[in-house]
Amino acid sequence: MQIKDLAFKQFINKSKIQEAVRGLAQQINTDYKEKTPVFLPILNGSFIFAADLIKQIEIPCKVSFVKVSSYAGTVSSGQLKTLIGMDASLFNQDVIVVEDIVDTGHTLQKIVEELKSLGTKSVEVVALLRKEHAREKMINVKYTGFEIENEFVVGYGLDYDGLGRNLKEIYKAAN
């Protein structure tokens, strides 16, 4: 399969994805049965994973979304990342951050720090995919679907240059 200049091959099929998502939902249903968690999917990449996961949550829960947007800052040297959607409604809540993929962990570290500063009661992370050896930050991801090598993946919400989010399966760049 070709997306722009890159060739991709099938990596994780639909049934494997659904099996992993079901397992993650079951763990959360068990661990949070006395609580009312707030799911916090990080847009854009986690929208399909979050929908499939949350459909299988059988305890009372809430859902709120966060978008990480980058913009050129006033400081000439770099880009600042800002988070849209983090607000006071998260105070004293048991938050479950929903990520499509954790790579270096930088994005997640910023999100978790910001959530703690809002006075959340607890923060855990559920990630469909994790690139284990690319990890730079020691972020604790409590619920992980798949540990993968350091390869670029698309599909099931993940994109290459905006394309491929609609694919039902996960593909990796062919080399």
Ligand code: XMP
């Ligand atoms: P860090 O390094 O901060 O990166 O953990 C996490 C974010 O980077 C994106 N990302 C990917 N997106 N295929 C993608 O489509 C990939 O293989 C990939 N690796 C990282 C993603 O947005 C994630 O939230």
Ligand code: MG
């Ligand atoms: Mg993402």
